[in-house]
Amino acid sequence: MEKPNYGNWVPTKLLILLACGSAAMLALLILTLCFHLSWIWVILSALVLVITLGMFTYMFSFHKKLSFEKGGLMGKVHAFVADHLPWDGKGKLLDVGCGAGALTTRAAKRFPEAQCHGIDYWGAGWDYSLQMCERNAKAEGVADRCHFQKGDANHLDFPDETFDAVVSNFVYHEVRNNPDKEALICETLRVLKKGGSFALQDLFGQKSIYRDFDVTVARLKADGIVSEIHYVKNSEKEIGLPEWMAIPGMLADIGLIYGKK
Numbered sequence: 001m002e003k004p005n006y007g008n009w010v011p012t013k014l015l016i017l018l019a020c021g022s023a024a025m026l027a028l029l030i031l032t033l034c035f036h037l038s039w040i041w042v043i044l045s046a047l048v049l050v051i052t053l054g055m056f057t058y059m060f061s062f063h064k065k066l067s068f069e070k071g072g073l074m075g076k077v078h079a080f081v082a083d084h085l086p087w088d089g090k091g092k093l094l095d096v097g098c099g100a101g102a103l104t105t106r107a108a109k110r111f112p113e114a115q116c117h118g119i120d121y122w123g124a125g126w127d128y129s130l131q132m133c134e135r136n137a138k139a140e141g142v143a144d145r146c147h148f149q150k151g152d153a154n155h156l157d158f159p160d161e162t163f164d165a166v167v168s169n170f171v172y173h174e175v176r177n178n179p180d181k182e183a184l185i186c187e188t189l190r191v192l193k194k195g196g197s198f199a200l201q202d203l204f205g206q207k208s209i210y211r212d213f214d215v216t217v218a219r220l221k222a223d224g225i226v227s228e229i230h231y232v233k234n235s236e237k238e239i240g241l242p243e244w245m246a247i248p249g250m251l252a253d254i255g256l257i258y259g260k261k
C-alpha cells in the first residue's frame, strides 16, 4: 500500500537552492584563490559561503524536525488544532488551505462519521496539489470521506452556513494578496453553521501581520460573529517546538483560536 506524502513546510526545492548556492560560492572561492584575485574577492566569497552554508544547515535541520517521517513536528502541530476542535464529529468539516491534506485526513481519522472537505489554491509556491491530497486520503484509508477542490480562502465557493466544523492551519499569513487577515477569518466563519465548531491556527501573535490579535478576538465576540471563543497564545510552547525553531520569521508567535459560532 502506498504511503502518504505530506511534503514539508520547508520545501525540498528551497534546500536544493541553498545547496546549489553554497556549492557555487565554494567554487567562486576556489577560483579567487587559484587566480590570485584581490583579497576583497576572497573575503567576500568566503563570507557569502559561510552565510549560505549556515542557512542551508539551519533549514535542513528545520526540514528534518518538521517531517512526518523524522521529527514529526508537522503532525504535532496538526494534532494541536484537531485536539482543540470542540466537535462531536457529526456532519461536514472544511479545512481551509489544506495543502497536502494532512489536517483533513487527520480530522477524517479522528472523526469517523465526518465528511471532510479540503480547499486550497495550490499555487506555485508550494509542492502541494489536488492529486497529492487524493492520494494521501487513499493511503490513509479515508478517501470515501475526504473531498478536495481548488478554492480561494478570500472567497470560499460555498453558501453561508454549509459546514458543521471548520479548521485551518498556517494559511492566512500565506494569503499574500490580502493584508486584511480579519476578513479572511470572517470568510472562513461565514461558511460555518450557527453553533458549529472552529479551530484556526496561524501566526496570530506576529504583530507585523495581525497587529493586536486580542482586539480581533474581542471584536469577533462583540460583533456576534462567534458565540464562544478561546485564544491560545504561543502554541509553539505547548506543541513543544524547540527554541531554535521558534524564532521571529519562522515558527514563533503561533496562536490558536477555537470555539463555537
Ligand SMILES: C[S@@+](CC[C@H](N)C(=O)[O-])C[C@H]1O[C@@H](n2cnc3c(N)ncnc32)[C@H](O)[C@@H]1O
Pocket: 009, 096, 097, 098, 099, 100, 102, 103, 119, 120, 121, 122, 123, 126, 128, 151, 152, 153, 154, 168, 169, 170, 171, 174, 175, 176
Ligand atoms: C504553510 S502551507 C499550510 C498547508 C496546510 N494547512 C498544513 O497545515 O499543512 C500554506 C497553504 O496555504 C495555501 N494558500 C495560500 N493562499 C491561499 C488562498 N488564497 N486560498 C487557499 N489556499 C491558500 C497554500 O497553497 C498552502 O497550501
